Structures are given as structure tokens and as C-alpha cells.
Amino acid sequence: MDFSGAHILSIEQFQRDDIERVFGTADRMEPYAQRAKITRVLEGAILGNMFFEASTRTRISFGSAFNLLGGEVRESVGMDSLSLVKGESLQDTARVLSGFSDVICMRHPQAGSVAEFASASRVPVMNGGDGSNEHPSQALLDLYTIKKELQGRGRGIDGLRIAMVGDLKYGRTVHSLCKLLCLFRDIQVTLVSPPELAMPEDLLALLDQAGHRTVATEQLEPSIAHVDIVYSTRIQEERFQDRSQADLYRGRFRLNQEIYTRHCEPNTVIMHPLPRDSRAEANELDADLDKNPNLAIFRQTDNGLLIRMALFALVLDVVHLVDKYARDIRWHNPRLPRDQAT
Amino acid sequence: MDFSGAHILSIEQFQRDDIERVFGTADRMEPYAQRAKITRVLEGAILGNMFFEASTRTRISFGSAFNLLGGEVRESVGMDSLSLVKGESLQDTARVLSGFSDVICMRHPQAGSVAEFASASRVPVMNGGDGSNEHPSQALLDLYTIKKELQGRGRGIDGLRIAMVGDLKYGRTVHSLCKLLCLFRDIQVTLVSPPELAMPEDLLALLDQAGHRTVATEQLEPSIAHVDIVYSTRIQEERFQDRSQADLYRGRFRLNQEIYTRHCEPNTVIMHPLPRDSRAEANELDADLDKNPNLAIFRQTDNGLLIRMALFALVLDVVHLVDKYARDIRWHNPRLPRDQAT
């Protein structure tokens, strides 16, 4: 695809070589995210960070990514902004707001809304999550994390063995990840969920068409025994009409250090889209895993910054200029090296 | 007037030559708003964008205008900030907040509040809308749009023929526009509204004193037949005690492409302060007008950015320095040329 000036709305826009281009660009952003140096390549550019639904971490990740490239951020947060669009079409909102910035990141509770907005925008629009539909930068950061975690081990995305655990019916992140995996070869996907929260049929069909092997099961322990990645998700209680129903599932797929040690191969990577529910009764990923160097959940969010920097650099066509406008930082960087950081 | 260090509180501060100075400055901001180049003239300056009432588009327009001049923006959004002033006088709030920035834009639901705030501020204050009272940058962008739309046609503000349509009783924008028009010569104003929502007497008297001709009518079609500008406004249902009353007026002054073609002179310009109500029953300006090149409603908001840049440049006295600190942009500018943009 031609990234220059493109909207980033859906992972379905990406072919395998596009993904490799995003990942290669993300790799080049590492010194800036690590604060070894700064770049001013986007000095004078404005990101319109339009969040019509609260999502602090995604909003700040996009905003910081843009700042790290030297640009400015104007933004909108949640409810205040919903009143704005009362009666106004998303196209009108887009015509107005796209006059105020050079690129827009938009999050909105309604599926399809970001594409509708983009259709009338005069600047590139990035989907920061449109309800149950898409959140492409999250899917890309998940896949990028898989690649980076495995690359020191002589393993890669082709040939991957992954267990997806939890709510596979409503979990937008696992759906998107499955779609991205279809661009790769020879993957084994173990789907661990209660039958009521199983992976939808259409996604199973896509995985099948791609030649991947899938197994659906309710048993956690055997499923995590021979995989490279355990991708855990939270039971989204807000999806249940009767919330007490959600309690039936909570804790059923709990992972802690003892279970990990007993069942997993050494170096099995643990992922989670975050936030992780840390309340006593949640039982998703126990805190005793925090010292496990294979817990990659915070490296995922760090990678999100790199992916978002890469997307901005590609869409605004400055990848080749990022290093040209770089210089050393002037302040003391107290940040731990990323590898020691979790 | 001497703009340097001045508060911009009301359109009544402006004489005709002040307005021409603002418009001339706005013209010079065009290459920056179009992203042909950037300027760093206000690098290091801080705008305090103090919105004590939600208004996403106005807030972002002011913020982006300041960013486009190279400055930073600190801001406050709606409700969160109202708690701040509980028990505290506006003067105290001003004394505190004006220590944190170089210029303040303020929006507040209460008429007169911005002037009260400005009286104790140590930095220039711009009125971003104080309830039913004033919103001077909106009035200026409307008049600037009229000037720009007509200038290729050998017509100007002097001698203008304009129809104002809709709620002329409560519409702050048409009131301010009438006041500004009083600074010009030989204008014909057709006022199309239900009698209950007619233009207030004091404004009619001002237009009359200025030597302008006014006609009040309930008939849309004949009124738009021989004018340069149709300025449509929305029926502000929130102004009616009984909201069903508002429904009586809705759709009464509907404008669509067919009505336009049948009644208007070619090139009659359509304006609206936005947001336009696009719901099926709204019937203000139909979507089929979106392809009409004379629909100027999105050029209005684009002009708002230029007007706000001009006001900042004038008040901070950097008009002569804007180009000195300019340079080319480094990124790909995917923006359509403004003329093709609507």
C-alpha cells in the first residue's frame, strides 16, 4: 500500500509487506522512544487527537508518539465532545476538524464511525478504536510484540504456536490478531474459552482458509504446554446482560507463576491487551508473574508507542527524514534500559 | 485601535480600519494554515485556553491557531474547571491563571464574565464566547468570509445584499454580524424569520442608523432571489421553554439544491455558523448542497483559523515577524488545496 497520505482504518488494508514496512519503521523509532535522542522532523505539525470516548492510555500513547516526532497535539476528551456532534453529521465534523490539523487520530464508540469521518476528512485519519469494530494500531503492536519477543530465539511469526485465552467472542484484540495472522504461514492457534465465549465462526473460517490449524478447548493447562505465546484476555463483564454470569467465567483461566512453571515450556511469552484486572477475585494474570521476564505485557504498550510513531512517520512520509532532524537529549534520562524495565 | 497587548472582548471595539487590519493580517496567515510553510515566531509562548463551557471546535480552532504560530497551549475543558471557581471570584481566577500564560482565550457560559475576568488579568484576554453576549472571532470570521467569497466577483461588503434566515431573535452570530455591517456602507439586509423569532428592535435601529435598508419577512423564496449571501441559522431549540414549539419552525426555511437553483442568482453564497443539524427532520441546509461550490460553510471555519491567528499575531505584536521565522514543512502535506476542499 501507499502509506503517504493514507487513512489507517482497518488491519484489512495491510498486506504482509506493508506490515513488515511498519515493523521496520518501528524498529528505527526505538532510539527516540528510549530517549537516546530526539527528532524535530514534525516540528510545526499538529495531530488532532479526537477521542469521542474516554481511553486515557491509547490517547496518550498516540499523543506522545506524535510529540516524540516533534509535533504538537490538540485534543478532545470524551463526553464534552459528544455534545458537539449532536445533530451534526460525522462528515460535517470531519470537514471542520480536518481544517485544524495535519493528521487526525479518532476514537469513537460506534462501529464504522471512523471510516465515515475519514470519508470527509481532508487529512489522513487513524482509527484509534471504533467500538466493536477495529483498533488497528493495537493489532499491529500485538503482532510486533510477538515478532520481537521471538526473534532472539530463532522463531518467528511463520510457524507460530499461540494459545488465545479468555473471552474470544467479544475480544476485539484477538479477532484482529487472528486476521493479521492469516497473512503468515503455518500457524497453530489454540482457542481456550468457555463455549459461550468461543471465537466466532467467520474468524475460524479465515484461519482455516489461511491453512492454519485451530483447536478449541476449555482446558487451560494442556493448551499452554507447547506454545510460543499465551495471549490472555479479560472477561468483559460489561458485555453480559446479567453481570453475575461473567463471574462464572472469572478465574477459570487464571495464570500464575506456579501454573506457568508446571505447564509451560521455558520462555513461553505471556501477553495481554491490558488493562489487567488486578482485583483479588479477577484471576487473570497473577502479580507473581511480574518478575517473570517472559511477561511481555508492558513491553506491548511500549511497542505501541513505536508502532504509532511508525504509522505517523509513514503517513506523513518522513521516515527518511527522522534521523536527519535528530540530536542528543539535553536532560538526564533516568529511564531504565527497556530490557530491564518490567 | 492599538492591538498590542489589548483584550479582544467585543466587536464594538473595532472600527472599520481595525477590521481591515485584521483581515489583511489573516490573508498573510494563509500559507501557514495551508501548511505550505511553518513559522516559529511564538516559540516559547503559552496560550491559556480556558474553556469553562464545552465547545470543542472553538477550543481547538484557537489552540491550533496558536500552535500554527509556534506557541504552546495549556487548557481547561468544561465541567472540571467550573468546580475551580466555586466561591472564587473571576478576578481571583484571572490573577492566578494569567501568571501561567502569555495570552488567554476564555469561554464561559455567563454574559459579561470574560470582561470581568479580563479586568484582573495581567495578559491579554480573548473572548471565545460569553453566553448570549459576544463571540467576536466568530463575527469577524463571518465578515471575512463574506469579503473573500465576493472579492473575485467585483463585489464587496459595501453594497452587500444579504438575507439572514432562521432564528434571528436568539442567534448571537447574526446579531454580531449586523453590528459589524454597520461599519460599512449601503447594505441591504433581508430578515427571514417567524415573527416570534424576529431580529430585536435595537439591532434594527442600528442598521437603520447606519443607513442600511432592512426588510423583515416570513417568505424564504423571494428573499433569497436577489442577494449575494444567504446566511442561514439553526432554530435553537434549547431556547424554547416548550421544545415542541421549536418543531413548528423547523424546516420552514429549508434550503436545498432545487430551491437554490430555482430562486437564487448564480453564485449566491450560502453561509451558516455551524454546527448544521443534519438529522432528517432538521431541514436547515440539505446535504445535496454539499457539492454546490457556493456553499461556504466549511470555508467559514477554515477562515476562523486565519482570523484567530491574525488576532494572536496582532495582540502579541508579531505580525511583521511571522515570515521572518518561517521555513518549509518537512512532511508530506496531503491536504487538498482549500478551493477544492468542500
Add this chain to the structure above:
Amino acid sequence: MDFSGAHILSIEQFQRDDIERVFGTADRMEPYAQRAKITRVLEGAILGNMFFEASTRTRISFGSAFNLLGGEVRESVGMDSLSLVKGESLQDTARVLSGFSDVICMRHPQAGSVAEFASASRVPVMNGGDGSNEHPSQALLDLYTIKKELQGRGRGIDGLRIAMVGDLKYGRTVHSLCKLLCLFRDIQVTLVSPPELAMPEDLLALLDQAGHRTVATEQLEPSIAHVDIVYSTRIQEERFQDRSQADLYRGRFRLNQEIYTRHCEPNTVIMHPLPRDSRAEANELDADLDKNPNLAIFRQTDNGLLIRMALFALVLDVVHLVDKYARDIRWHNPRLPRDQAT
């Protein structure tokens, strides 16, 4: 203490020489806060201004302080962000957010929360107020104000005579100020409050251990007669279960120009942590004091900007570089000289 890379969580971290270092650094920030020049020393750095509780003035003071050093600010405001942490531990939130910025300022309604957050942060964290616990930059700006107000008079913090007035039981600022005063010598503290709102015993004990003299009283007039500073606080009605109880105290320690003239020594300095309740029945500090040059309440908030700039410069270890990356401002500075400003 070694400021470089340190968290600033509590005034108990500070020894006397640390405080003097902060104050000396704050003095050097004056030309930047006054806009005589700008510095770009932190160009490319990002402050994560994480307010999980609304506090517009503190939030903007931290943000502007960072901007004045040349850095960018990403932020979070109040309620929107609370939903973020639902079920997520503060440590997880810290692990995520600290990947997005170079330093974090955090405000949170829960005592101890900022320290908990800091324990998992990869970047320095500043406490912007954690419930009833600490608000160290406020305490430092109060003490800095005392020093600056007295320094032209041959008096200093050692040997200070101060009256603290109002709600001394719940007032976080007076508690912190008492602790800081314990690092100095020979201080006389007059505590004016109703017995129900008296200074807690543990703080009285600390003052006593430091060799300071304390007097507790309910009489305002004799207490303000022979002091250098009157530090007035508001009756925090939200602390009372029965709000009508708060009314009993309101107005009891009212200070106005007439009382000041009648009882105070010339040049007695009046301080208050702000906001001042200016409603008719509030009776804290009357508006007729606004012309009294010894009313230092707005100089306090101005000093807050200097203190926060100093803390950022110290923690990011750029104090020696601030002037190196300075240059003149380009715009007209309409700000009154600070001395004439109140």
C-alpha cells in the same frame, strides 16, 4: 539529596540545604517566568501530567512550568481517567504511563497513591497532591514566598513569627508548612482556630522538638499583632459531616483592611493557599485587601510556577543548561512587572 532522577513525593525528603537548592534554582527561573527570555533546554521532553482528580490551577501550573523549560505536556483530566484504573493496579498504570513520558506529575484523591504509583514508574514522579496526605510543591512555594517577602526587610525564615489562622485540623498546607519550618531555627507559631479545628498533636510535637514556640488561641486580633506573616486558610466545609457546622466557623477569623490597619505591624504579609472564597458570607480575606501591597496571595501562585520549574530542572538535571539554551522572546510582553502586578 540527589535530585537527579528522584521522585518528589513528600516534603520529608528535604533537608535544609535541599530546600535552599530548590529556592536558589527557583530564583534563576525568574527571567523565564517573567518572559524576559525563553529557554529550549527541555525541547523534546514530555511531561505526563496525570490528574486523576480535577485541580485546574495546579495542573496548569505544572504544565506551564514544563512548557517554560521547552518541553511538551500530555495530560489526563479527572473523571475520564478514573475509569481507566478500574480494576487495574496503580503499579500497572505506572508501568504503562511511564513509557510515554520523561517525568510524571500525578494528582490522585487517595493518600499514598502517588508513592505507590512511583514505586513502579520508570521515570521520576512528582506528587501533585494525594488526598489528605501531601502536596509538596505547595509547601515549598509557601516557604519560598515567606523567604522572598521578608528578604528585603532584614528578616528571614530563621526567627520567623507566623500566625496560622482558620482550619488547622484539616488544612494540608499548614501541616506541610509546619513540617518544613522544623528545618529552621527559632520560630514562633501562633495557631488561631476554634478548638475543634486545632492543629493536630503530632505536628505540635514536631514544632516543639524543633525548639519552636507555639501558642494556640481562638483570638484573631492579638495574634496578628506582632507577626511577620498571617497565613489564613479556608474552612473546608466538605470536611464536615454536617455542613451547617462549617457555617459556625465561617467569618470568625475574618481579615479586612480595617482590622489589618488596627492590629498589624506595618508590612505584615498576608498569605492564603487559594482559592479564596469571595462570596459575601465567606469572610476570609476581604476584597478591600487587594490593594494592600502586603497581600502576597497572588505572588504565592506566581512563585509556584518558579518552584515547579526548579523541581523539573533539578530532577532532569538541567539546571546548569537552562541559560545555555536561552534566547530573547520575539513577541510583545504585555505583562506588568511582577512587583506591580497584584
